[in-house]
Amino acid sequence: MVNDSGQLYTMEGIAAGLVMLLTAYLILSTTSIYTPGDTHIPDMQLEQLGSDVLAMMDTPDLEGGENQLVNFINAGDGNGFRESFLEYCNATTSGKPDTLHMSANVTYRGEDDQIKEHLLVGPDETWTGRESAVRVTRWVQLDQQSTRGDPYRSRAQAVLVEVLLWRA
Amino acid sequence: MACMNEDGQWIVLMGLLVAVGLFFLALIINQSALVGQTTAEGVLEFPKNDIRDLRSEIFDYYDRYDDLTDSERQNNVEDIVRISLERMNAVVHFWNGTPEEITIHYNNGVTVYDETVYHY
Numbered sequence: 001m002v003n004d005s006g007q008l009y010t011m012e013g014i015a016a017g018l019v020m021l022l023t024a025y026l027i028l029s030t031t032s033i034y035t036p037g038d039t040h041i042p043d044m045q046l047e048q049l050g051s052d053v054l055a056m057m058d059t060p061d062l063e064g065g066e067n068q069l070v071n072f073i074n075a076g077d078g079n080g081f082r083e084s085f086l087e088y089c090n091a092t093t094s095g096k097p098d099t100l101h102m103s104a105n106v107t108y109r110g111e112d113d114q115i116k117e118h119l120l121v122g123p124d125e126t127w128t129g130r131e132s133a134v135r136v137t138r139w140v141q142l143d144q145q146s147t148r149g150d151p152y153r154s155r156a157q158a159v160l161v162e163v164l165l166w167r168a
Numbered sequence: 169m170a171c172m173n174e175d176g177q178w179i180v181l182m183g184l185l186v187a188v189g190l191f192f193l194a195l196i197i198n199q200s201a202l203v204g205q206t207t208a209e210g211v212l213e214f215p216k217n218d219i220r221d222l223r224s225e226i227f228d229y230y231d232r233y234d235d236l237t238d239s240e241r242q243n244n245v246e247d248i249v250r251i252s253l254e255r256m257n258a259v260v261h262f263w264n265g266t267p268e269e270i271t272i273h274y275n276n277g278v279t280v281y282d283e284t285v286y287h288y
Contacts, residue, residue, distance in 0.1 A: 008177060015187075107255050108247075109250055139225035143232075158229065158248050159251070162255065
């Protein structure tokens with residue numbers, strides 16, 4: 001029969017070993033602190049939300065109807081664009097609206113084949129908060145139109161709307 | 169330690185096992201912050217929205233293909249190709265065999281996308 005005296009010493013030894021391992025693990029892991037923001041999950045959700053809102057604004061209500069996004073660009077109406085975009089983004093099913101902020105610019109090909117950017121919506125006076133900003137884009141077809149506001153040319157053209165979106 | 173009372177060792181042993189079990193459960197909770205990171209990074213890296221948007225833009229262009237003059241067509245294609253390269257970091261090339269048969273090529277260095285589609 002095996003002599004089972006001294007079991008308590010064995011257990012004490014195992015417990016001490018575990019405590020030492022745990023201490024080493026805690027000390028080594030303090031060099032990097034992992035926060036939920038590092039997982040990029042909110043970034044992914046924000047990017048999807050922004051893309052969906054731009055796609056919605058780029059879709060006419062009716063076949064051959066007016067396209068909201070094209071109208072804002074043609075009119076150079078940055079304020080109108082910001083208000084509708086943020087209204088769609090910040091809508092929640094219940095409770096207080098979300099606190100998203102945005103800035104936007106439009107990239108187009110000007111004279112001499114130069115790619116130029118036009119600031120459509122300037123950034124507001126808010127900090128970006130804990131999470132990083134994401135960039136969402138949407139291609140827009142503009143028809144030939146001589147009354148289009150500066151700086152785009154009057155020819156039919158494709159421009160790229162870029163929106164920077166962040167939660168404050 | 170000659171006088172040490174060695175009764176109840178099984179109880180102490182079970183207590184130790186429970187403590188170790190709780191420690192591992194705490195480790196699992198600690199790692200739960202990582203859940204979804206790979207998924208989120210995969211979604212962010214794959215340019216799904218960019219490609220879908222590019223497709224719909226190209227289809228928009230071919231929808232109005234017949235209304236455009238030759239120089240307008242050329243300008244439109246040039247817009248998409250050059251702005252894609254400059255602002256989307258993507259090499260884009262597209263052409264049509266017949267007006268309905270459209271071939272699209274997209275490459276942003278990580279994801280390559282090619283398709284030939286019949287669009288009416």
